[in-house]
Amino acid sequence: MYTFDYQRAADPKAAVSALAADSEAKYLAGGQSLLPTMRLRLAQPSKLIDVTRIPALKEIRADGTTLSIGAAVCHADVASHADVRRMLPALADLAAHIGDRQVRALGTIGGSLANDDPAACYPAAVLGLGATVVTDRRRISAEDFFVGMYETALAPDELIVAVEFPLAERAAYEKFRNPASHFALVGVFVAKQANGVRVAVTGAAPSVFRMPELERALSADFSPAAARTVTVSADGLNTDLHASAEYRAHLIPILAARAVERAKG
Ligand SMILES: Cc1cc2nc3c(=O)[nH]c(=O)nc-3n(C[C@H](O)[C@H](O)[C@H](O)COP(=O)(O)OP(=O)(O)OC[C@H]3O[C@@H](n4cnc5c(N)ncnc54)[C@H](O)[C@@H]3O)c2cc1C
Structure with a gap:
């Protein structure tokens, strides 16, 4: 110091x-x-x-x-x-x-x-x-x-x-954590509110971002199955020593589906 x-x-x-x-x-x-x-x-x-x-x-x-x-x-x-x-x-x-x-x-x-x-x-x-x-x-x-x-x-x-x-009618956060620090390799927050569904992703890109494809799918059908139908592009996502951009893209709908499954009011 x-x-x-x-x-x-x-x-x-x-x-x-x-x-x-x-x-x-x-x-x-x-x-x-x-x-x-x-x-x-x-x-x-x-x-x-x-x-x-x-x-x-x-x-x-x-x-x-x-x-x-x-x-x-x-x-x-x-x-x-x-x-x-x-x-x-x-x-x-x-x-x-x-x-x-x-x-x-x-x-x-x-x-x-x-x-x-x-x-x-x-x-x-x-x-x-x-x-x-x-x-x-x-x-x-x-x-x-x-x-x-x-x-x-x-x-x-x-x-x-x-x-x-x-507040939210139902919401949950799921992260695939770095085992050493517990920071999010990818983290997905899902919220069902009176005016629709919002999905925000951390850990995957230079800064947190919303995911309109997942928001549309979950607004139509707030179910884990609906989240799993979404394919996420790896374009613009981070590759580092912990994970590739493709792996992070793969995790996003899986974590969103888990969040929907656990979402509580
Ligand atoms: C081993 C380890 C594991 C961690 N794991 C996780 C994790 O799993 N998930 C996670 O989200 N985070 C994790 N963190 C980060 C942790 O959550 C801290 O909260 C975060 O580092 C910063 O908060 P702080 O209060 O310590 O801020 P500080 O370190 O004191 O400050 C951080 C910055 O914010 C500024 N600042 C502080 N307060 C204010 C304010 N009120 N207004 C404006 N500027 C302000 C400071 O000037 C500084 O620039 C981890 C940190 C460590 C060390």
Whole structure:
């Protein structure tokens, strides 16, 4: 490690002004992505502004149609929260299968979304449910939030405050996980909502994306068999040491079918 300053922010305004005052500073949440990149010298921030003690970022709030999760809520708390388990069990289940116990105790939903790792799980739920990312200055729809590999619509000093999830009649997330990290080699989130079916895929391409062919098939017939009729092209999908683009394409309808089979309301 090298030297850097550390500041604990008391509220969103203090966090944003601390970052605006130092262009080399970065927000620190669970540190599960940022600290490894600092150890590897891929990032060398002058200052870390800890956002995990800001009360507004730690709240989980529910009303009849929406579940709002604060950006600094860790995965373990999403997984175990009574309202999340009751209102969006697919999201609680997704959080329960991120990484290992330490990652779930420290990693946060806001950190995961800001980092936008192409193999991360939360982006699939955010895009699959059509959620809204709420920042200190605006509301960003899921469609506009994910821009590319490790790239989002956030301005350099913009702070994610919460994520608002609309509920689903039925939803589930299935991933074919990397056995070492538990990141998604491919992950598919399926949501049946009042206005149709949404399917979002993570792990397969530079960034999370929707799959219109599967959405059409499942809107006509929300069954595992309908998902299996869809053939996915490997064009534009990732090939790396873990899997070829063809293998990832092959997995997408299989995981979608499993998700439909398990989808709960
Ligand atoms: C061994 C291991 C296994 C993992 N397995 C999985 C997995 O199976 N699935 C999965 O999805 N993820 C996995 N992860 C990632 C983990 O989920 C973390 O949540 C994620 O790395 C980032 O969250 P964090 O809170 O640690 O953010 P940090 O590392 O603290 O920050 C990440 C980035 O987000 C920025 N940031 C943080 N909070 C905010 C905010 N509120 N607003 C704006 N910017 C912010 C930071 O400045 C930084 O650039 C794994 C990580 C590890 C180390």
